Amino acid sequence: MIESILFTFGLGSVCGLILSFASKIFYVYEDPRIAKVENLLAGANCGGCGFAGCSAAAEAIVNEEAPVNACILVATENISEIAVIMGAEAGTAEPLKSYNNCDGGNRATDRFIYNGLNTCSGVASFYGGKRDCTVGCLGLGDCVRACGFDAIHLGPNGYPVVDREKCVGCGACEAACPKSILEVRTMSQRLLHLNASYDALAPCAQTCPAEIDIPRYIAHIKNGEYEEAVYTIKERNPLLLACGRVCPHPCESYCRRGIEDEPVSINQLKRFVADMEMNSGKRLPIECAPDTGKRVAVIGGGPAGLSCAYFLRRVGHRPAIFEAMPKLGGMLRYGIPEYRLPKKVLDWEIQGILNLGIEGHTNVRLGVDFDFGSLIAAGFDAVFFSVGAWNDYNLGIPGEDMDGCFTGIDFLAKIGNQEEVEIGRRVAVIGGGNTAIDCCRTLLRKGVDKVLLVYRRTRKEMPANEVEIVASEEEGIEFVFLAAPNKVIGNEENQVTGLEYLKMELGEPDASGRRRPVPVAGSETVLDVDMIITAIGQSPELGFRGKGDRLDDLDITRWNTFEIDPATGQTNVPYIFAAGDAATGASLVVTAIGGGRRAARSIDLFLNGKPVVPQPKALLNTHIPESIFESVDGVKKRQRTKMPELPVSERIHTFEETDLVISEADALYESSRCLGCCRLCYNKELT
Amino acid sequence: MGYFELIIACVFVNNILLAQFLGNCPFLGTSKKMETAVGMAMAVIFVLVLAGTITWLVYTYILVKFGLVYLRTIAFIVVIASLVQFVEMFLKKSIPALYAGLGIFLPLITTNCAVMGVCVLNIDKEFTFLQALVASLFYAVGFGLALILFAGLRERIFLARVPKPLQDTSIALITAGMISLAFFAFQGMV
């Protein structure tokens, strides 16, 4: 008895002693975080995370080879604690969920049939699988078998459907899928993902500068799930009310239905659900990731600034917007007139964005009311520039500074700010873009007798949105094409009395493919006008530079825009980013929104101390060649829904909104016209 | 018994996995992928050679000497566990390359039943030290052989059509049973 007690005791002590000495002698420096993380893991050595045991998993987490929520067993609090140990980072403390990217399923065409092979990975190992589509679902359910939580089943259309309630985000399905159809991601990762060449994307979604998942939201509308449609849009575009009204919808030019029929009226559907949310009176709650405490200064509260701030906030950072004008919105407020985008609607939309917890400081202009140094001193970790393009180009002709001469942005901003402007009776607006048209239509509503639009090329070359040109034609605006202003004629009181122009004719095409206008000698003609507005383009106003701080080191292009890496939005000063008109030159609202999100992704990387590199294989609004068709079969011609609008006689006297929203029945009909495209397959219409 | 027969007996006839059914958990757990299976096999060889010889020494020179043979099991467990821990620390510091290859498997087989079983068998069969060393080495080789064979099969089974109730572990157990039957053919050779 005694011996055995003595023996066991002795053996224990000897082993213990040896081990404790060994741990001193053979001590290897190990990241102390590994031990901390390991303590927070389940300790079950189950291997569910894909690593051999918990200590291996802890090491992988600390070496950033595994996400902090790699362990499938621990509680959310532990994950948040691990996230704290690892330093705050977008998405870390958020739950992972599986998403299915392919809804083609059985409709995708088969290339080969392999009898007997009944798993996706088996089939995939032969020539990439039996389906024509290079990325699409093979439909044999490896993911269903891989899921240990019964969260995936194959839906009636032959592709996996994830039950988000049951999904624990373990990643087993993603690992099992040979095609990366199932992706296990956090909300933040999804918000910041840029369209990539391996994604399952319809041609319209590839074209959209904001990268909205268009077929998905249209499908939601078709099923009457309007809230889901709004959420789908808001994953990529926080300004859906504004875009639904003013976007020239480049997506529609690539709509597959448009090859055989008229394109789906994508933008009106967006406006329909956006208005639905606003008119319902209650805002759909928007989720934000846990706070990271990192602060970002956003200079300029236009679409680019609002979009960047929105995405930064949703992934957990703390953006603050600094805006020079009395209210936020940029050109949406001070450029685009009331009859196209009512201020009431814009206010509602912007308030929704600010409600997420974004500070908006208005009436503060960088370079006048505060300087760059004070921003940095205030502890902002990064700065985003979205100052737009507010400097009108001058014509460079004599007499341009007479009374009665205005520039486009200046004029519209005054109107937008409800300032009094002295308006003439007969007005010439010079230019062919949106600004020129908006000036014309605004003037008309202000009650002038005659508006002439003077453009040096022809209607075909006008850069303004087609719908805008049509609307202004209807409203009775007179176009003077192929006319190059030569000089402004005035009286003794320095007041404009006329505009002399030279007639032009179209010559050889220039670099942009448009035929270059050349003046016809001796063709001087005088227009009898008493007010002239020049709207021939804008460039950014960079007056805040040249004050001897870091901003002077910024590279500026010869168009006076910020020189950025187009894939990241980063400037040559690592903590300064830019997007929108300030980086691209005058462009579109959606482009500014897409740029803002792209920059938000880079700023997030930067705030986490990671290298700011372009996302691998990002499409950046190029197209996937195989998805662009010449012809499409299985399409029955069906009339595109007409946009309801105020009758011309009514609308030219008021600033009431001109374009109206389509009815629910029309929205349902229009959404049924969508072919629900992906890369290759789409829903054929049977006759 | 000559050493040749001993080797054949350990690897094939009395294969620790397929004839004695010891060490089934790592056998099922790490046989899904060939890469992991190879790593595991190496780790088992390494640990078994050490454990088999050390426990033989402990048994012969301590337990027998002091008449404490009845404490064999408990003593073996403590010795093997500490040994593996010690080796892990040693490798991490001195031979990091080897640690990177085997390290992650070591804690998983600390007191694996195959390890324990071989140590006990060495004693029961009254092996000499050299015989114990050879037996431990080749039992482990037999373990590795079975594991790697099995991983190869399972990689293929993954691509095949398996009825739902039989998927994953169940089909693995059935397959294991059949390989085990095949190994019965070696019975009676030595």
Ligand SMILES: Cc1cc2nc3c(=O)[nH]c(=O)nc-3n(C[C@H](O)[C@H](O)[C@H](O)COP(=O)(O)OP(=O)(O)OC[C@H]3O[C@@H](n4cnc5c(N)ncnc54)[C@H](O)[C@@H]3O)c2cc1C
């Ligand atoms: C008249 C007009 C009509 C248009 N119509 C359309 C249309 O129909 N569809 C379409 O898609 N696009 C249209 N556009 C283009 C679109 O409005 C712009 O591309 C878009 O607004 C650019 O967004 P942004 O955020 O880059 O810049 P902006 O919207 O210009 O915003 C920049 C903001 O920065 C602020 N700011 C500038 N300097 C400072 C400073 N130093 N400190 C603080 N704040 C500063 C400005 O006050 C402004 O609020 C139109 C543009 C104009 C001018």
Ligand code: SF4
């Ligand atoms: S039919 Fe629908 S999915 Fe296809 S391109 Fe047009 S809008 Fe996009």
